[in-house]
Amino acid sequence: MMKGDQVLPSKEANLFKQIVKFYETKQYKKGIKAADQILKKFPDHGETLAMKGLTLNCMEKKEEAYEYVLRGLKYDMKSHVCWHVYGLLYRSDRDYRQAIKCYRNALRLDKDNLQILRDLSLLQIQMRDLSGFAETRQQLLMLKPNNRNNWIAFAIAQHLHSSYDLAGKILMAYEGTLEGVPVSERYEHGEMLLYKAMIQEESGALNSALESLDKGSDQIIDVLAAKEARGRLLQQTGNLTGAEAVYRELLEMNPDNYNYHTGLQSSLGTDPGSEITPDQRATLQAAYEDLFEKYPKSTGVKRIPLNFLEGDHFKAAVQSYVTRFLQKGIPSLFSDLSSLYVSTAKADILEKMFEEAVSSLPSSDKLPWCQGETLEEPAVYVWALFYLAQHYNHRGASTKALEKIDAAIAHTPTIIDFYLVKARILNEAGDPKAAAIVADEGRSMDLADRYLNSEATKWWLQADQVESAQDTIALFTKDGDQGNNLHDMQCMWYEVEAGNSHLRCERFGKALKLFKAVAEHFADIQEDQFDFHSYCLRKMTLRTYVKLLRMEEHLHGHRFYCMAAFGLVRAYIGIYDQPIALEGSKSAVSAVSQRRPSATPGSLL
Amino acid sequence: MISEESESGNDTVSLVPANKENVDTLANLNAVLFPITYQKKFYIDCLACGPYTVMAQLNGSIVAAICCRLETHQDLGVRLYIMTLGVLAPYRRRGIANALLGHALRLAQQDPRIVDTYLHVQLGNEEAIAFYRSNGFELIATIKNYYKRIRPADCFVFSCNLRNWQPRNSCLNHA
Ligand SMILES: CC(C)(COP(=O)(O)OP(=O)(O)OC[C@H]1O[C@@H](n2cnc3c(N)ncnc32)[C@H](O)[C@@H]1OP(=O)(O)O)[C@@H](O)C(=O)NCCC(=O)NCCS
Numbered sequence: 194m195m196k197g198d199q200v201l202p203s204k205e206a207n208l209f210k211q212i213v214k215f216y217e218t219k220q221y222k223k224g225i226k227a228a229d230q231i232l233k234k235f236p237d238h239g240e241t242l243a244m245k246g247l248t249l250n251c252m253e254k255k256e257e258a259y260e261y262v263l264r265g266l267k268y269d270m271k272s273h274v275c276w277h278v279y280g281l282l283y284r285s286d287r288d289y290r291q292a293i294k295c296y297r298n299a300l301r302l303d304k305d306n307l308q309i310l311r312d313l314s315l316l317q318i319q320m321r322d323l324s325g326f327a328e329t330r331q332q333l334l335m336l337k338p339n340n341r342n343n344w345i346a347f348a349i350a351q352h353l354h355s356s357y358d359l360a361g362k363i364l365m366a367y368e369g370t371l372e373g374v375p376v377s378e379r380y381e382h383g384e385m386l387l388y389k390a391m392i393q394e395e396s397g398a399l400n401s402a403l404e405s406l407d408k409g410s411d412q413i414i415d416v417l418a419a420k421e422a423r424g425r426l427l428q429q430t431g432n433l434t435g436a437e438a439v440y441r442e443l444l445e446m447n448p449d450n451y452n453y454h455t456g457l458q459s460s461l462g463t464d465p466g467s468e469i470t471p472d473q474r475a476t477l478q479a480a481y482e483d484l485f486e487k488y489p490k491s492t493g494v495k496r497i498p499l500n501f502l503e504g505d506h507f508k509a510a511v512q513s514y515v516t517r518f519l520q521k522g523i524p525s526l527f528s529d530l531s532s533l534y535v536s537t538a539k540a541d542i543l544e545k546m547f548e549e550a551v552s553s554l555p556s557s558d559k560l561p562w563c564q565g566e567t568l569e570e571p572a573v574y575v576w577a578l579f580y581l582a583q584h585y586n587h588r589g590a591s592t593k594a595l596e597k598i599d600a601a602i603a604h605t606p607t608i609i610d611f612y613l614v615k616a617r618i619l620n621e622a623g624d625p626k627a628a629a630i631v632a633d634e635g636r637s638m639d640l641a642d643r644y645l646n647s648e649a650t651k652w653w654l655q656a657d658q659v660e661s662a663q664d665t666i667a668l669f670t671k672d673g674d675q676g677n678n679l680h681d682m683q684c685m686w687y688e689v690e691a692g693n694s695h696l697r698c699e700r701f702g703k704a705l706k707l708f709k710a711v712a713e714h715f716a717d718i719q720e721d722q723f724d725f726h727s728y729c730l731r732k733m734t735l736r737t738y739v740k741l742l743r744m745e746e747h748l749h750g751h752r753f754y755c756m757a758a759f760g761l762v763r764a765y766i767g768i769y770d771q772p773i774a775l776e777g778s779k780s781a782v783s784a785v786s787q788r789r790p791s792a793t794p795g796s797l798l
Numbered sequence: 799m800i801s802e803e804s805e806s807g808n809d810t811v812s813l814v815p816a817n818k819e820n821v822d823t824l825a826n827l828n829a830v831l832f833p834i835t836y837q838k839k840f841y842i843d844c845l846a847c848g849p850y851t852v853m854a855q856l857n858g859s860i861v862a863a864i865c866c867r868l869e870t871h872q873d874l875g876v877r878l879y880i881m882t883l884g885v886l887a888p889y890r891r892r893g894i895a896n897a898l899l900g901h902a903l904r905l906a907q908q909d910p911r912i913v914d915t916y917l918h919v920q921l922g923n924e925e926a927i928a929f930y931r932s933n934g935f936e937l938i939a940t941i942k943n944y945y946k947r948i949r950p951a952d953c954f955v956f957s958c959n960l961r962n963w964q965p966r967n968s969c970l971n972h973a
């Protein structure tokens with residue numbers, strides 16, 4: 194290691210090495226002792242002062258830590274160690290911009306220091322300084338070209354920088370340096386090949402991507418991912434026959450994966466999600482009749498045709514589809530079918546079907562569309578009523594919906610799903626209080642069920658009964674400390690709902706606190722990504738890593754973040770508009786200090 | 799949760815022991831089945847006797863329950879008292895009550911302290927009377943003005959000697 198201006202005699206130099214070792218092995222007390230020993234003789238030794246500061250920082254003595262590190266720097270401005278340590282201190286405080294500056298100073302003094310370069314690159318990717326990251330990774334590669342990770346990381350840097358071509362070339366050059374793949378690294382190698390195909394696919398070099406997959410086919414361990422990629426690529430290159438064959442193979446492996454169905458449908462010349470012609474419909478219908486023969490047990494194969502069938506074909510298909518759900522008493526039938534309601538014609542067909550079922554079942558014990566002599570269970574009737582209640586509610590007919598759900602509850606009062614649906618109907622009809630009471634009745638029927646507990650809590654909040662909500666949610670949090678516990682679990686739905694309830698009741702301070710808590714979770718999630726920069730590289734989970742980075746980049750578009758951000762703005766405006774005199778004396782003070790919130794751009798905190 | 803399960807035809811009937819988490823479901827059921835509103839004490843007794851008090855689930859929905867209490871009689875010994883037994887109307891005559899009664903009586907037979915079982919049926923409750931008779935219970939007494947708030951106020955006392963009791967075919971399988 195190159196040193197700054199101050200050189201220690203060999204005894205102390207050895208001691209110094211020990212401080213570093215103690216720090217790395219978390220033996221902080223011993224580290225301090227060793228540092229003090231040097232400082233007794235050389236009180237102005239900068240690097241020792243800095244290391245003592247760094248050690249203190251790990252012992253929760255932040256102020257002292259900064260003091261020592263700054264003193265160290267003062268005595269030895271030319272030491273890369275002092276600058277590196279200063280950077281580490283900032284990094285531990287999540288002040289990455291300052292940390293990067295320090296690392297850069299350190300590198301100015303010791304430009305090829307691998308440890309500092311690696312640390313710098315982590316900060317750069319965390320901050321999405323993509324060109325800086327690429328530069329640093331290039332330097333690392335040039336310094337140590339025999340290290341696999343240096344090649345891969347440089348390729349990632351180019352990929353993120355949208356230099357697809359270069360990224361691909363780097364990986365190929367890396368492949369060129371290999372002399373056979375050891376058995377223990379086969380998985381990693383396969384991942385690298387899949388990642389190369391991903392880069393090529395994203396750059397639009399579809400044929401090269403296909404070629405990579407074909408060439409690597411006996412080296413790629415994640416066969417499923419390779420197959421999925423092949424299907425996608427063949428599809429995009431217009432090789433529909435090839436794509437169809439791949440998607441059929443994939444369906445053979447899992448006939449309930451909707452992505453494979455979407456793939457198959459597009460390979461059959463239809464674009465799922467857009468209008469289809471009668472010809473296309475006929476093609477799909479035939480294809481699905483065929484799939485049904487092959488996979489009679491698959492729910493997906495039966496459900497998907499309901500999306501594209503129309504008229505009598507739709508009616509016949511949906512009748513046989515719902516029969517099983519009704520007979521088995523599967524509560525999710527309505528939410529399964531609700532996406533069909535974009536079509537009024539389909540909604541009308543369903544309405545008529547279920548109305549007829551509900552009126553004929555009590556006397557005949559038969560579903561009107563079922564031939565044969567088998568009699569249905571009484572529960573079939575009650576599940577049909579349950580469906581109809583949700584159907585009417587969806588179409589805005591609250592009175593009818595309530596009538597049906599009440600009939601269902603009178604028939605079999607022990608089915609808890611009925612109470613939750615009744616709560617939803619009441620709430621949408623404009624009676625959140627009654628909704629909460631019904632949901633709570635449902636909750637009380639199975640006190641061991643956390644889902645019911647959460648539902649009841651949600652409805653209490655909708656009804657602005659925050660205290661009841663708190664009491665309810667507390668039943669499932671660790672005793673005593675429910676607020677903190679919910680925060681630790683990042684229970685955002687609760688914080689958002691409770692925040693909104695406080696807003697409605699004009700308790701702006703409380704609302705603010707909850708919305709800020711949500712914003713903190715997102716800061717944590719962003720922060721949590723730090724560990725993955727090195728972890729994913731080591732494990733070679735490169736495709737997932739890139740997806741993670743992209744997910745983090747869109748983090749603030751998440752529903753909960755948006756809700757919290759809007760809530761926060763409303764709370765601030767509410768506080769601003771609130772006449773100070775109306776507030777209690779204590780909160781009036783905070784209202785004054787909040788009157789002109791100093792806006793920190795880009796941050797809610 | 800589910801202690802015993804079997805399939806007969808398409809039905810899956812299983813027993814769910816009553817406990818303090820689901821006791822409200824039991825109360826809900828009884829509120830629909832019986833003209834009397836039972837108080838807290840009733841449910842405390844129900845749960846106190848352990849595995850005797852159970853609910854029956856048909857294809858995942860709870861549709862019936864038996865509530866029991868163990869009583870110590872000075873001369874006779876311990877008696878199993880069946881406080882209530884009921885099946886939601888749409889789900890009757892498919893052997894569910896049989897299964898519940900069978901469960902309780904079988905348990906009682908295995909407990910050497912228990913000498914017999916008995917219960918009260920309101921006069922005129924023909925369904926219940928037919929049910930208990932078909933299960934080998936005998937009418938041993940009539941009590942005048944047993945009920946305070948419902949009419950008719952008289953009741954029959956039925957009893958069954960556990961030594962001789964034989965389970966009828968039930969929709970529950972006992973492996
Ligand atoms: C009594 C009651 C529990 C019977 O429940 P169930 O599940 O229908 O009874 P099962 O299907 O197990 O019937 C077993 C046998 O009892 C007899 N039985 C039951 N109900 C009967 C009725 N209504 N008429 C004639 N016999 C009847 C039959 O012999 C039957 O066997 P089968 O169906 O093979 O002929 C039910 O009718 C009920 O809940 N009633 C209201 C509550 C009540 O009064 N409970 C009793 C007071 S504690």
